[in-house]
Amino acid sequence: MGTSLESRAEQAEEIVDRLEDTYPDSTISLRYSSRLELLIAVILSAQCTDERVNEETKDLFKTYDGPEEYANASQEELAEALNSITYYNNKAKYIRSACETIVEEHDGEVPDTMDELTELSGVGRKTANVVLQHGHDVVEGIVVDTHVQRLSRRLGLTEAERPERIEAELMEIVPEVHWQQFTHLCIDHGRAVCTARSPDCSDCVLADICPSERGDSEIDLASGNSW
């Protein structure tokens, strides 16, 4: 079992340092060429892999151009275009409705505030944070997806369970300059090493400071259960 550094803030900084060395090119893996495409890709990525979303949006982004076209598409047509994505029916509804709002209330532009974004259908704080960070260069918070949630708990940065609470706690200990990158680093490490089912602790750069490390620790702090 690794030993956490004295304070959570020190632990967070050390984690960022080590992961930055390990994943120097860490960044968003969704593909898009405009703010609207980014928004749509992030809506589609809920409970779906980025790889699958990128595969599906190759054609989608060629077929539809601008919010009017999505807003005017029929539900059947748009759902059919998304049918390899999880919950494609609901996501098609969200996209049509969000684009309608963008056309009617925002002059066809993806809004640039948390409040306006979260008023769009299918857009919660996580999606809004991604769009603000990568679409508008505005960093208001930390994107907490399933990897950030799992790693933050395993590494002793938080004991909170809900993403909103985890985000608030992380914002207190991760230096603001790293808020955006923290997410990408956790995602890369979560995919490559600290996977949900069988983390490879023997090959982890964080093992000596990780209180969940499987060598000696009996508990996975992400779930609170035994390994």
Ligand code: SF4
């Ligand atoms: S792989 Fe193991 S040691 Fe590394 S962060 Fe995950 S649980 Fe901790």
